[in-house]
Amino acid sequence: MDTELLxxxxxxTKTRHFGRAADNLFLTQSAVSFRIRQLESQLGNELFSxxxxxxxxxxxxxxxQPYAEAILQTWGRAKQDVALSETLNTQxxxxxxxxxxxxxxxxxxxNRIYATVEGLALRLESVPRKSMAKQILDKSIDVSITSEPxxxxxxxxxxxxxxxxxxxxxxxxxxxxxxxxxxxVFLDWGTRFSVEHSRISELQKTPIMHTHSSRMALEYLLxxxxxxxxxxxxxxxxxxxxVLHTVAGAPVMEQSLYLVWREDNDKxxxxxxxxxxxxxxxxxxx
Numbered sequence: 001m002d003t004e005l006l007x008x009x010x011x012x013t014k015t016r017h018f019g020r021a022a023d024n025l026f027l028t029q030s031a032v033s034f035r036i037r038q039l040e041s042q043l044g045n046e047l048f049s050x051x052x053x054x055x056x057x058x059x060x061x062x063x064x065q066p067y068a069e070a071i072l073q074t075w076g077r078a079k080q081d082v083a084l085s086e087t088l089n090t091q092x093x094x095x096x097x098x099x100x101x102x103x104x105x106x107x108x109x110x111n112r113i114y115a116t117v118e119g120l121a122l123r124l125e126s127v128p129r130k131s132m133a134k135q136i137l138d139k140s141i142d143v144s145i146t147s148e149p150x151x152x153x154x155x156x157x158x159x160x161x162x163x164x165x166x167x168x169x170x171x172x173x174x175x176x177x178x179x180x181x182x183x184x185v186f187l188d189w190g191t192r193f194s195v196e197h198s199r200i201s202e203l204q205k206t207p208i209m210h211t212h213s214s215r216m217a218l219e220y221l222l223x224x225x226x227x228x229x230x231x232x233x234x235x236x237x238x239x240x241x242x243v244l245h246t247v248a249g250a251p252v253m254e255q256s257l258y259l260v261w262r263e264d265n266d267k268x269x270x271x272x273x274x275x276x277x278x279x280x281x282x283x284x285x286x
Contacts, residue, residue, distance in 0.1 A: 003075050006068040008035040009047060013065055016055050073140055077123060090120055092270055095127035095141035099187070100257070102215045104233045105279070112277045117270060129190065136262055143261040143271055148190045154263050156271075161257050161279040165193060167250035168235050169227040176202060176249035183208040185228030187217045189255075196253050197229065229253065 011021040012032065022029040040047050045060035057065065077093060100106065101124070114120060127135055133150040135141045149157040167179075174182060179202050186207035188194070197203060208226060211217050214234045221228055222238065227247060238244040257279065261271050 002038075003072060005035050005039040005042075006072055008032055009039055009061075009064070010068055010072070012036060012048065012055065013057060013061070018055065070138075070140060073125070077140075090267065090270060091123060092120065092143065092267055092274070093123040093125060093141045094143055094145065095125045095132060095135060096145035097129050097132075097212070098126045099189075099212055099214045100145050100147075101126065102213065102234065103231065104236065109277065109279050113274050116277050117273050120270065132260075136260060139262070139265075142265060142267055143259055143274070146258055146260060147255050148192060149258045149260050155260055156263050156268075157258050157260050158275050159256050159258050160275065163255050163257070164232045165189060165229045165253040165255055166232055166235065167227055167229050167247040168221060168239065168244045169225075169247055170222060170244055171225060172245045174227060174245070174247050176247060179203070179227055179247055179250070180205075183224070183226040185209045185217050185220055185226050186211070187214055187228060187230060188212050189229070189231075193229070193253060193255075196251075200251065203227075231255070 008021065008025060008027075011025055012018060015021045015024065018032050018036075019029050022032045025032065036047065043060070043064070046058050047061035047064060048055050049058055077091070110122065110124075113122070125141055127141060127144065129146070129148070132144045132146060133152055133155070136144055136155065137152070145160075149155075169182060171182070184203055184205055184207045186197075186209070188210065209217065209220050209228075214230055217228055217230055218234055218238070220226060221230070222243060235244055239246065259271070259275055261268075265271060
């Protein structure tokens with residue numbers, strides 16, 4: 001199968017518009033339509049319902065989407081593996097939710113891995129939390145960074161650092177006595193966090209912002225009167241500079257980051273070396 005057909009399919013899926021997909025792919029709209037018809041002919045099903053101003057996936061298109069994403073991801077890894085040279089002789093794919101790539105200290109940890117493991121080429125993927133375990137098991141990624149490791153047999157789990165989630169605001173006078181009057185920013189940090197957050201009665205309200213991005217949450221809190229729980233590595237500098245403040249009397253939620261990989265991964269030696277690289281020597285909990 002021509003991977004460009006799948007790439008075109010995913011672009012139309014994302015834009016819901018043949019013209020915009022054509023612009024993004026630097027193609028004519030007729031070329032995009034032709035590619036989609038080719039793919040539909042190969043699969044024997046229509047993938048899009050085409051109505052004026054309303055392009056949406058059919059049931060067959062919905063079923064194809066995750067396969068198309070996995071095929072293109074695997075093809076990208078294959079091309080990089082084949083292109084490895086004498087100086088870059090091993091590739092490891094690391095997956096994490098987008099919010100973890102926003103952590104201060106992550107880039108320093110990656111640089112220390114490069115300094116420790118010679119000949120390493122890293123492929124860093126943003127992977128939805130709900131599909132993390134599946135992608136490890138089907139070898140789409142070699143190792144994941146997560147705060148909620150799956151409890152599945154044949155997966156190796158190791159803790160690499162501890163941190164905290166802290167309730168912060170730009171208002172130094174905010175306390176738990178008056179916090180209920182502040183708009184809430186809710187950073188979706190996973191099931192365990194949601195359960196603990198639900199126990200804080202003063203914060204049970206509709207969030208003014210619900211996000212998976214710690215950077216988006218941080219920017220809002222820096223510029224608006226509101227409160228929200230953010231990871232200590234993300235807010236440490238702002239708290240130190242006095243532009244954010246921890247809410248007096250607010251519970252602190254202890255969290256950890258883990259590396260997870262398959263026990264039978266043929267790169268286990270490299271993964272052990274990565275695990276040995278210290279993660280939290282740059283940013284400590286505030």
